[in-house]
Amino acid sequence: MALTAQDQQDLMYLIVGTFNAAPGRTIFNDLAEMVINDYGGMVGIEVAETLVDHPLFSDNSDGEYPISQTNEQFAQEYLTELLGARGTWVEASAWDEANDIVVANLNGGTTRAELVLAATQYLQNNPSSAFAAAADALANKVEVALFQAVELEQDASGSTLGSLRATISGVDNTQASVDAAKDLVENGPTPGGTTFNLTAGTAAGADVMRLTGDQDVRIDFTDSSNQITGLDLDGDGTIERDGVENNQSGIAADFEIVDAYARNPLNQFDSVNNFLGDIFHDGTGVDGDGVSTDGNIVLGGLGSDTIFGGIGNDFLAGGGVSTSRFGYADDSFDREADHLIGGRNADFFFVSLPLMNLTIDDLGSFSDGYAVDIDGGNTADDNGPFGDTNQDSDWLLIEASDDDEPVEIYLWTDESQSITTRAGRFAAIREIEHVDASGNLYGFLDDVD
Numbered sequence: 001m002a003l004t005a006q007d008q009q010d011l012m013y014l015i016v017g018t019f020n021a022a023p024g025r026t027i028f029n030d031l032a033e034m035v036i037n038d039y040g041g042m043v044g045i046e047v048a049e050t051l052v053d054h055p056l057f058s059d060n061s062d063g064e065y066p067i068s069q070t071n072e073q074f075a076q077e078y079l080t081e082l083l084g085a086r087g088t089w090v091e092a093s094a095w096d097e098a099n100d101i102v103v104a105n106l107n108g109g110t111t112r113a114e115l116v117l118a119a120t121q122y123l124q125n126n127p128s129s130a131f132a133a134a135a136d137a138l139a140n141k142v143e144v145a146l147f148q149a150v151e152l153e154q155d156a157s158g159s160t161l162g163s164l165r166a167t168i169s170g171v172d173n174t175q176a177s178v179d180a181a182k183d184l185v186e187n188g189p190t191p192g193g194t195t196f197n198l199t200a201g202t203a204a205g206a207d208v209m210r211l212t213g214d215q216d217v218r219i220d221f222t223d224s225s226n227q228i229t230g231l232d233l234d235g236d237g238t239i240e241r242d243g244v245e246n247n248q249s250g251i252a253a254d255f256e257i258v259d260a261y262a263r264n265p266l267n268q269f270d271s272v273n274n275f276l277g278d279i280f281h282d283g284t285g286v287d288g289d290g291v292s293t294d295g296n297i298v299l300g301g302l303g304s305d306t307i308f309g310g311i312g313n314d315f316l317a318g319g320g321v322s323t324s325r326f327g328y329a330d331d332s333f334d335r336e337a338d339h340l341i342g343g344r345n346a347d348f349f350f351v352s353l354p355l356m357n358l359t360i361d362d363l364g365s366f367s368d369g370y371a372v373d374i375d376g377g378n379t380a381d382d383n384g385p386f387g388d389t390n391q392d393s394d395w396l397l398i399e400a401s402d403d404d405e406p407v408e409i410y411l412w413t414d415e416s417q418s419i420t421t422r423a424g425r426f427a428a429i430r431e432i433e434h435v436d437a438s439g440n441l442y443g444f445l446d447d448v449d
Helices: 005-019 023-037 046-051 071-083 093-106 112-125 129-151 161-166 174-189
Strands: 197-202 204-213 217-220 228-231 255-260 279-282 297-299 307-309 314-315 338-341 350-355 373-377 394-402 408-413 418-419 426-430 433-435
Touching: 005 023, 005 046, 005 112, 005 129, 005 161, 005 418, 023 046, 023 129, 046 112, 071 112, 071 129, 093 112, 093 129, 112 129, 129 174, 129 255, 204 418
Parallel strands: 204 255, 217 279, 255 297, 279 307, 297 314, 307 338, 314 350, 338 373, 350 394, 373 426, 394 433
Antiparallel strands: 197 204, 217 228, 408 418, 418 426
């Protein structure tokens, strides 16, 4: 026997509805073979159980939904992947009602496999108007996933959940997102990343390096006479170590502030008002007394930025990661996240975790701060490593939606800290001693427009 087109669609609905990921040719064909040979051609509970038992779903080390999760935790995380963040495709009240129904069913003995099957089939076949946008988004993801696996017979770029999710990470309830995703699957990322604009300005007596464009850049504040030392001249996503791309000079000198923050975040393809390239910033050793607001001030753009601070009290903001930058570059750091490292003495880190935004994490969810990793550092002028003093008191300055409560910030130990919200926003943090959600930026950005 062979699968019909409807069977293929039903199977892909269940896969995408379970993982929020596109399996690619090999995985899809393996599951199709199982349906034919083991399950009598039926896409039902047996397939759902197979998917839920997969290590990517339930493994205690690497799974998205480890068995240690409570029913409440599972429901919240799973529905965020299936329906989008609370208030995005489904209004908050309907999202909460769905969450309560899922928890009640799980508490009543429904298995996760039964829940996944029922939820996916509901969106596929007969959703109410409250869930229409989420149903359209799921249908669009299935269309793109089938295009990759069946029509193009193409595998995903890797076997991790993040790699499998890359194909549909930018797909929503619009046809434009389907067209863009199909084009990316078939043709790869559009060549680009060769535009770099630097506009000099001033703020509070400091010289500001305002960046727009889409070219990856290496910024080095350790030498004030030559602060742009690398550019991705050919736009291939890597600043080559060829003595040319990594050996730039005469572009910038004597700046104190880097400002690449998006001025038009609603259009993540706008390289005129935004900076879409990846920033690699080194502020090691930049002067500062560890007491005043005299360290690096770096406002990242919509690329995957890696920002190292220096001796002074740094103010660092990642800026979020645009979906257009997802998954198509390699480096020693995860290129789907902003990495902020404070270094020596007290530093300040601004993180925004809005309920709805256009930037993503490596799991395909929407947010600014979701794709951010923060390390406050553990040294100061008045102590050695791992000695907490006033000069090594790092601050998290957080902004979050008041409709996305509770926002939970865990400072268990220096090396194990995190931020989570009800809708599943997450930021990884280390070596943070203080939290301020008042909106106070401590004068760092005075006069920065």
